[in-house]
Amino acid sequence: MAKKRTTLGDIAKELNVSVALISLVLSGKAKENRIGDEMTKKVIAKAEEMGYRVNVMARGLRTGKSGIIGLAVADIANPYFGKMARHIENEASKLGYQVMFGSSDEDAGKLNSILNVFQSRQVDAVIVVPVENSEKCLKNLNEHVPTIFIDRECIGIEEDVVCTDNYDGSIKLNNVLIKEGYKKVAALVYNLNLSNNNERIRGYVESLPDNCIPIIYEIEFGNVQSSLQQALQSAIENGCDALFFANNSLGIQSFKLLRQIDKLLPSELGMVSFDNPEAFQISNPTITCFEQPMEEICMKAVSILANKIEGKESSKVQRILLKGKLIVRDSQ
Amino acid sequence: MAKKRTTLGDIAKELNVSVALISLVLSGKAKENRIGDEMTKKVIAKAEEMGYRVNVMARGLRTGKSGIIGLAVADIANPYFGKMARHIENEASKLGYQVMFGSSDEDAGKLNSILNVFQSRQVDAVIVVPVENSEKCLKNLNEHVPTIFIDRECIGIEEDVVCTDNYDGSIKLNNVLIKEGYKKVAALVYNLNLSNNNERIRGYVESLPDNCIPIIYEIEFGNVQSSLQQALQSAIENGCDALFFANNSLGIQSFKLLRQIDKLLPSELGMVSFDNPEAFQISNPTITCFEQPMEEICMKAVSILANKIEGKESSKVQRILLKGKLIVRDSQ
DNA sequence: TTGTAGGCGTTATCAG
DNA sequence: CTGATAACGCCTACAA
Numbered sequence: 294m295a296k297k298r299t300t301l302g303d304i305a306k307e308l309n310v311s312v313a314l315i316s317l318v319l320s321g322k323a324k325e326n327r328i329g330d331e332m333t334k335k336v337i338a339k340a341e342e343m344g345y346r347v348n349v350m351a352r353g354l355r356t357g358k359s360g361i362i363g364l365a366v367a368d369i370a371n372p373y374f375g376k377m378a379r380h381i382e383n384e385a386s387k388l389g390y391q392v393m394f395g396s397s398d399e400d401a402g403k404l405n406s407i408l409n410v411f412q413s414r415q416v417d418a419v420i421v422v423p424v425e426n427s428e429k430c431l432k433n434l435n436e437h438v439p440t441i442f443i444d445r446e447c448i449g450i451e452e453d454v455v456c457t458d459n460y461d462g463s464i465k466l467n468n469v470l471i472k473e474g475y476k477k478v479a480a481l482v483y484n485l486n487l488s489n490n491n492e493r494i495r496g497y498v499e500s501l502p503d504n505c506i507p508i509i510y511e512i513e514f515g516n517v518q519s520s521l522q523q524a525l526q527s528a529i530e531n532g533c534d535a536l537f538f539a540n541n542s543l544g545i546q547s548f549k550l551l552r553q554i555d556k557l558l559p560s561e562l563g564m565v566s567f568d569n570p571e572a573f574q575i576s577n578p579t580i581t582c583f584e585q586p587m588e589e590i591c592m593k594a595v596s597i598l599a600n601k602i603e604g605k606e607s608s609k610v611q612r613i614l615l616k617g618k619l620i621v622r623d624s625q
Numbered sequence: 626m627a628k629k630r631t632t633l634g635d636i637a638k639e640l641n642v643s644v645a646l647i648s649l650v651l652s653g654k655a656k657e658n659r660i661g662d663e664m665t666k667k668v669i670a671k672a673e674e675m676g677y678r679v680n681v682m683a684r685g686l687r688t689g690k691s692g693i694i695g696l697a698v699a700d701i702a703n704p705y706f707g708k709m710a711r712h713i714e715n716e717a718s719k720l721g722y723q724v725m726f727g728s729s730d731e732d733a734g735k736l737n738s739i740l741n742v743f744q745s746r747q748v749d750a751v752i753v754v755p756v757e758n759s760e761k762c763l764k765n766l767n768e769h770v771p772t773i774f775i776d777r778e779c780i781g782i783e784e785d786v787v788c789t790d791n792y793d794g795s796i797k798l799n800n801v802l803i804k805e806g807y808k809k810v811a812a813l814v815y816n817l818n819l820s821n822n823n824e825r826i827r828g829y830v831e832s833l834p835d836n837c838i839p840i841i842y843e844i845e846f847g848n849v850q851s852s853l854q855q856a857l858q859s860a861i862e863n864g865c866d867a868l869f870f871a872n873n874s875l876g877i878q879s880f881k882l883l884r885q886i887d888k889l890l891p892s893e894l895g896m897v898s899f900d901n902p903e904a905f906q907i908s909n910p911t912i913t914c915f916e917q918p919m920e921e922i923c924m925k926a927v928s929i930l931a932n933k934i935e936g937k938e939s940s941k942v943q944r945i946l947l948k949g950k951l952i953v954r955d956s957q
Numbered sequence: 958t959t960g961t962a963g964g965c966g967t968t969a970t971c972a973g
Numbered sequence: 974c975t976g977a978t979a980a981c982g983c984c985t986a987c988a989a
Contacts, residue, residue: 311976349746351966353682375707414681577909643960683982
């Protein structure tokens with residue numbers, strides 16, 4: 294296995310020309326360096342014949358570019374981030390970039406080590422889902438590599454970010470419950486101080502009618518099962534008639550728990566949730582939810598990043614909020 | 626932004642020693658080269674202080690290793706492959722490898738270009754989910770880079786592979802239906818000639834009682850919606866009393882379609898499905914299914930790959946089949 | 958115990 | 974139009 298791969302030098306030798314010439318031709322700079330048409334063809338043919346493939350590391354060492362975009366998500370196994378990865382892969386590949394990913398599990402330490410690896414590899418740019426307490430390492434990253442935040446802002450750092458208009462989404466989502474006549478709606482959210490969570494809660498609170506007081510349960514991210522169980526129990530005991538879930542995993546887990554205690558949806562309890570996982574279309578009742586515009590988000594993020602890589606940074610920080618889609622189903 | 630990063634040379638200059646010394650120390654070879662303890666400490670401290678970070682491309686150019694494992698899945702947005710990616714990320718990171726992924730969409734052309742990119746980047750190893758008609762490019766890959774197949778074999782290539790014992794799974798799954806007393810079970814599978822599909826169908830066929838004839842619907846991968854609709858229609862008209870789905874997406878899509886036509890599960894029609902997506906726990910009824918041992922598969926795959934990278938290839942091809950888990954719920 | 962020097966495959970800069 | 978040649982930063986014999 295593995296005989297040595299052919300290099301520019303090998304081709305040059307075969308053709309009795311210089312390495313530089315080959316390099317120029319194969320990196321598509323033949324025209325602009327006025328290299329003869331037939332020579333160009335000959336080189337390309339020979340390269341093909343010899344199975345030449347550029348050595349990206351050599352090129353990278355020389356140019357300082359790796360052709361890699363780093364993507365730091367919370368968890369690639371979460372379908373929400375899986376979709377994100379796919380859309381970013383698509384966009385990046387159009388521009389000739391490869392994607393390298395890492396999962397932070399919402400942990401600043403893990404995120405930090407992922408970003409360290411990315412920097413060691415001299416990724417050309419980074420797309421980050423910021424986590425709690427990551428200001429320091431993100432600020433550092435931001436000073437060295439073109440960076441963009443996605444899905445949420447990093448509280449405390451002024452940097453480009455693309456995400457859903459979570460405030461708007463929450464209002465639309467909660468209004469479904471309000472219009473349906475629910476009087477005591479509780480919101481459930483992870484106990485993570487993240488801009489998206491905060492915006493969703495803000496939307497929930499502000500869309501409540503004047504005579505309603507907000508009821509917010511913060512679920513421990515590290516202890517979802519029992520924390521959620523307690524919250525649901527408490528909400529029911531307090532006479533809540535509907536539940537507002539700030540993300541899909543809370544919605545899904547709760548759905549399971551509610552069924553275990555034979556709570557009937559929506560007759561005994563209404564619910565709506567952020568995000569639109571497959572499960573919400575299968576469940577009975579189907580779940581009314583707010584779908585985030587993932588493809589647009591990723592397209593926008595990569596396009597901004599592409600500009601930053603090229604050095605065409607717009608001078609001021611861009612904060613892009615994209616509208617999502619309310620999907621009304623049967624859970625209220 | 627971005628002042629030049631510090632190199633080994635910079636540190637050497639600061640300390641008035643040679644580059645080689647620094648290199649030795651920082652790559653952990655101080656002891657074996659009998660370098661003084663205090664010198665070692667001094668170097669490490671200085672490196673820390675100056676924020677040194679190895680240039681992976683320079684190292685890679687020199688050593689021929691990139692520290693990257695390429696992962697070619699069908700679609701990273703599919704939670705099944707998302708989980709796979711996550712487990713591989715975990716295992717690879719323990720060994721100091723980064724993961725770079727690509728989605729083939731079950732298309733041999735796309736897979737080929739993904740693998741080309743991987744090879745250009747000199748990934749140290751590749752984990753591939755083979756697709757139809759990819760023998761040629763996989764054979765080529767296999768001659769140049771340590772490779773392992775995952776999730777399915779590549780029909781026509783003798784190479785290490787780790788996957789679920791699909792035959793076993795199918796038998797267990799179908800037996801649930803048989804034992805429940807269903808008499809006319811139809812199987813639905815994608816029209817892709819893949820070893821996992823074939824094994825699942827083989828299991829289905831062979832576990833049918835003698836008086837039952839197999840009924841198999843091949844769903845067009847490129848035209849799922851209408852192809853599936855026709856198949857379901859036909860199965861119902863032919864008096865099938867239960868459905869065996871060869872994977873999760875067929876199961877989920879069918880569940881939606883069956884509800885649209887108000888088919889009652891399991892009273893009017895029983896069903897079981899391969900894979901255990903979240904949706905199967907939420908649906909009503911919950912779906913009896915067969916869960917693949919993804920974590921074990923990935924652990925095994927990475928561990929074999931690690932050996933191959935080190936050159937300790939076991940001489941004979943390994944074909945690892947891992948047992949999955951039958952999960953009996955309410956759909957039969 | 959430490960230093961020297963060559964080379965990995967490309968690209969860029971100049972010179973013809 | 975094409976060729977020489979010097980970097981890029983690191984590793985690794987081999988020398989001292």
